[in-house]
Amino acid sequence: MLTIDRSVYLDLVAHLIDGLPDEACGLFAGTTGPDGHATVTRFYPSVNVAASSRIYTIDPKTHLRADRDAEDAGLEILGVVHSHTHTEAYPSPTDVDQAPDPAWHYIIVSFRTGVPALRSYRIVDGSIAEEEVLLAEG
Numbered sequence: 001m002l003t004i005d006r007s008v009y010l011d012l013v014a015h016l017i018d019g020l021p022d023e024a025c026g027l028f029a030g031t032t033g034p035d036g037h038a039t040v041t042r043f044y045p046s047v048n049v050a051a052s053s054r055i056y057t058i059d060p061k062t063h064l065r066a067d068r069d070a071e072d073a074g075l076e077i078l079g080v081v082h083s084h085t086h087t088e089a090y091p092s093p094t095d096v097d098q099a100p101d102p103a104w105h106y107i108i109v110s111f112r113t114g115v116p117a118l119r120s121y122r123i124v125d126g127s128i129a130e131e132e133v134l135l136a137e138g
Contacts, residue, residue: 002078002105002120003134004028004040013116015045016083016109023048025056025082027063028107029070038078038105039136042070048082055094056082079105079120088112089119091128099123105131 008028016024025048030040044066050057058080070077079101084092089110091099099106102124110117122129 001037001132001134002040002107003037003136006135006137008040008043009118009135012043012045012081012107013109013118015043016081016111016116019048019083020111021085022051022053023056023083023085025058025080027058027066027077027080028105029066029073029075029077031075032078040078042073042075043081044069053085077104079107081107081109084108084110084112086112089117091121091123096123096126096128107133 012026015026018024026043026045028040029042030038032038044062046058046062048056049059067077087110089108091106091108106121106123108119118133120131120133122131
C-alpha cells in the first residue's frame with residue numbers, strides 16, 4: 001500500500017500537467033514501515049530528458065539531488081512517477097523493461113480522458129502488481 005500526502009499529490013499532478021503534451025516525470029521520497037506500507041512525503045520534479053510523448057527519462061542531476069535531499073531528511077527514494085499522455089495508467093513494456101529497482105513504487109498518471117487518473121505498481125522481474133493508493137492530509 002502507498003499513502004501520498006495530498007499536497008505532494010497536487011504538486012506531482014501539477015508538474016505532470018505542465019509537461020503536456022510530453023510525458024513528464026519525477027521521483028518521490030518518504031518512509032516505509034515495518035509492514036511494508038510506504039508513505040510519500042516529498043516530490044522531486046524532473047525534466048524529461050527524452051522530451052517525448054511516449055517515453056521518459058529522469059534527469060541524472062535531479063536524481064542525485066533527490067537522493068541527497070532525501071537522505072539528509074532521513075527519507076528514502078521510494079520510486080518514480082510519470083505520465084501517460086494517451087494511454088491508460090498501466091505500465092507499458094518499456095516501463096517494465098526500464099524498472100530499475102524492485103523495491104520501488106511506480107506511479108503512473110494517465111491523461112487519456114483529460115482527467116488525471118493515478119495508479120501505482122510494483123514491478124519485480126517483469127511481473128506487474130497494482131497496489132492500493134491512499135491520499136492523506138499531511
